[in-house]
Amino acid sequence: MFDRSIKIAPSILSADFANFGKEIEAIETEGCDWVHVDVMDGHFVPNLTFGPPLCKAIRKHINTVMDVHLMISPVDPYIEAFADAGADVLTAHLEAGPHIHRTLQAIRGAGCKAGLALNPATGIEDVEYLLDMVDLICVMTVNPGFGGQKFIHSQIDKVKKLRAMIGDRPIHIEIDGGITPETAPLMAAAGADVLVAGSAVFKGGSVDNPAPYGDNIRSIRAAAEAAL
Ligand code: DX5
Numbered sequence: 483m484f485d486r487s488i489k490i491a492p493s494i495l496s497a498d499f500a501n502f503g504k505e506i507e508a509i510e511t512e513g514c515d516w517v518h519v520d521v522m523d524g525h526f527v528p529n530l531t532f533g534p535p536l537c538k539a540i541r542k543h544i545n546t547v548m549d550v551h552l553m554i555s556p557v558d559p560y561i562e563a564f565a566d567a568g569a570d571v572l573t574a575h576l577e578a579g580p581h582i583h584r585t586l587q588a589i590r591g592a593g594c595k596a597g598l599a600l601n602p603a604t605g606i607e608d609v610e611y612l613l614d615m616v617d618l619i620c621v622m623t624v625n626p627g628f629g630g631q632k633f634i635h636s637q638i639d640k641v642k643k644l645r646a647m648i649g650d651r652p653i654h655i656e657i658d659g660g661i662t663p664e665t666a667p668l669m670a671a672a673g674a675d676v677l678v679a680g681s682a683v684f685k686g687g688s689v690d691n692p693a694p695y696g697d698n699i700r701s702i703r704a705a706a707e708a709a710l
């Protein structure tokens with residue numbers, strides 16, 4: 483069921499990698515809406531994380547939405563594997579190859595919701611002919627590759643233009659990078675509904691002390707909702 487209420491999607495890039503199952507259970511207990519999974523290949527982005535087997539292993543710990551962000555190139559050879567691993571949303575970058583239209587078709591064909599991610603330097607012109615084949619557009623507010631980077635303010639204007647271009651279509655706008663209680667309201671006001679946050683959710687907590695995760699999620703959500 484599509485809705486544009488504010489959704490907080492913690493990125494497990496900032497979780498304890500030796501404890502993914504417990505970390506996911508903790509953020510869900512503490513009130514997150516989606517779980518954001520950052521897949522990096524050391525080629526499209528200068529960092530390496532994990533692939534389909536890890537996604538499959540953590541899937542059984544996720545009761546909300548498994549939101550898989552593919553920072554990989556090429557994408558197409560791996561779509562089936564990530565769909566089999568249980569991704570609900572599978573997001574590919576517009577910059578990952580020359581045939582993003584085909585990639586989005588393949589993602590929906592594999593039974594996932596299709597996400598389209600845009601790097602900070604990418605304009606929205608190339609999104610126009612893809613609007614009827616995407617369920618989510620992810621606007622990167624940092625250069626992809628690492629958690630804990632500084633929010634890029636020029637992307638506020640991009641989100642406003644994108645929201646106008648989307649019109650009444652049931653498409654989520656997701657923001658990824660540098661989201662805090664200070665930056666979340668800027669993006670909510672501009673028209674975003676899914677807020678990814680890694681460092682700002684996991685800071686101060688651990689699997690043995692998950693209460694700060696809840697405090698962090700609630701303060702990001704409250705700040706964003708206050709801007710609507
Ligand atoms: C960056 C990733 C993000 C990242 C966000 O390449 O796509 O999801 O983990 O981390 P923060 O919230 O710390 O900027």
Ligand code: ZN
Binds near residue numbers: 493519520551658678
């Ligand atoms: Zn991400």
